[in-house]
Amino acid sequence: MSLLEVENLSLSIRDMPILHDVDLKIEAGEVLGVVGESGSGKSITALAVMQLLPVGSAWKGSIRLDGNALETYSEKQMCALRGNDIGMVFQEPMTALNPVQTIGDQVAETILVHSGSSRREARRIAREALNRVGLPPEQFPLDRYPHDLSGGQRQRVVIAMAIALRPKLLIADEPTTALDVTTQAQILKLLKSLVEEDDMGLILITHDLAVVADMADHIAIMKDGVIVEAGETVSLFRQMSHPYTRALFEASNHVPTRNPDHGADGSKPVIEIDSVVRDYALPRRSLFSAPDHFRAVDRVSLAIMHGENVGLVGESGCGKSTLTRAILALDAVQGGEIRLDGKLFSTTGEGPDRQMRRRVQVVFQDPYSSFNPRHRVDRLITEPFFLLEKQPDAEERDARIATALSNVGLQPSDAHKYIHEFSGGQRQRIAIARALIIEPSLIILDEAVSALDVSIRAQILDLLADLSDRLAVSYLFISHDLSVVRAITDRVLVMKAGKIVEEGRTEEVFRNPQHSYTRELLAATPILDEALRAREARATAE
């Protein structure tokens, strides 16, 4: 008898079929990775096991935990089960905790709900659980509030709540997707040690193949509510009998083929950033003291040549986005200069004129929130035209819209549609078209592929590579995802605490990192091949 057996689980929400005959099985002490892209039904499967389905859901099939059929359980019995026998950890640690309760109370609540223990005893167990997840009492007393903690620390609190009563099964739904790589590595290590110590089953839901290859003993691959392939990790990856598994595998390792020099002219810089400083004023400590400053960007210098693709990597809070805003001259700098083609673009107290602004364009991370939903595509992508001295006439405007759309792989007829008619990947293409239409010399891609599924991400990377090859446009590619930066850039800069700590040819930096922080980042990044090799080596050793 397995710890959890899901058989023929079919589910629909308001008559819209979501899951079809899903079968899953997990043993105690085992990690099951459930992999799929957005909309594949992996989170709904987890919520079905928890019986926390959205309103209007109907399901059939069987879910058995330790041999007990959950479909026969009443809501009251399920409440007794949740948190006690099954714990769950969610994706977004920033919002998963109640902001008006202390972390101690929130962890202790799990214990109070399920056992008759006193408040004091519950707090003692809560303290133990927090210690176990690496939040020691000296820095993290029980009376701290969630807003005092970082994302990684909050995720540890959520894990502490889920494991406080040592459940038999833990479900973690994208537990590290919102976290930095080094934090991700720590949280994954923590989850693994908890599985070993408590002989707990862990269902790890993720879109990241490299993470499951490292963590999971068995893997199930989901697509459109169906498990297309399932099996033991190494053999599944070695065989990959289903075409979707292969496609997923290829997409996550995808490196666009490049024209070797792709029009790069190494002699002339497009943009030169010279000792740029960005300070933020902190709130005053008292009424009469001058406000302190936080230096988000500390004398950063860099140059990007014509046609060159430069990557900027670093973890959240390192100053990447602040630097982006400074380069776009959206914020005034407190020191240094930014020059565009040798001409002053932005310096202390001075922004650029319109003519120069059109030379730098940007594509943001979230394709769902970066468009006005009431405008049609033609209006959206011609917005930068206001930077031109002479507005193009109707004919030229249409021609340029058509060129921009076909450049990004869309149809000129798409110009008359609204943005909600497009998928996330298509929207990101439209965002790129909006940046391209004004023929800039430099496009800043701020986490431009981070919100996309791997297969879409591979397509957008191909598109970006192709555009850079054909149009000799330069990119500043900002990302926390090292594998993506490695796939598309010529040169890479590593940023930490407002400073560039390492810079060099991308391949060289990745192969032979010099700075300890770069080494740390690379070590924390899960790599599919290495994870599989390590797993095989362990299997042979046993």
Next chain:
Amino acid sequence: MLPFLIKRLISLTLSLLAASLVIFFVIEVVPGDPASFMLGLNASPDTVAALRESLGLNASVPLRYWQWITGLVQGEFGISYTYKVPVGELIADRFWVSMPLSIYALTLSTLIAFPVGVIAAARRNSPADVSIMGVTQLGIAVPNFWFAMLLVLFFAVSLRWFSAGGFPGWEAGFWAGMKALTLPAIALALPQASILARVMRSSLLDTLGEDFVRTARAKGLTHRQALWKHALRNALIPVLTIIGLQFSFLLAGAIIIENVFFLPGLGRLVFQGITQRDLIVVKSVIFLLVFAVILVTFLVDITYAVVDPRLRRRSA
């Protein structure tokens, strides 16, 4: 918490100072001569001059402001031009009607709105929710003076449980006073409760959709426990804002209800002051109301900080 309180207190004092300046300048300085304004078009120059003298209008503007402010602090508001009695006494009498009435109405509306809003949110789209939404819609739409007249017809004229109007004064005893205020308080509370219940419902529905409520459910809390222990407190901020606004409104905005029930309240006093051009009364009542509004805002700010620990640090 202490630096937060001190900061809020400083901002309270500054707001009061600014408000007093605005009131003083608008009423005393800007529209020409208050004395001739109070006496009307047909007054003889001698009468105007006498009134100017007795009002102390011949002193310099800063001095008059200073005298007014120091008077206010000592509780001396001046002598009413029409009633010929100290304004302080006039206001005090009316204040002890309006203030209890406002608190009474607000307590009623909160006591009704909280459970009603929570039930509607907890059973979204159920028959209970639909009927609550319908009734509150009606409560907002019905004019409160009309509702007040219905109350009088039913409870005073037919059932004879309450008197149809008037206020016996607190000398007649606490319960007699409260009884006289009951119908007006109900009339005032109905629309307020309807608005508040709707705010409570929508705010709670928003919070029930938050991730931390799902986390609470994953810990094994029932739907009801998650609502009471996690969603409710987080849903309170918008509700508190509305309560603060409603209290300020009730204090001076009850004038129609005061008229329906013949209550000697602040609303009626200021209305009479305006029609009789008794600027001393108007100025003092306005200042008192401004003071009340600022004080209520201060209290609401403090309650925010009690409810939400994040606000304590941000503002401190």
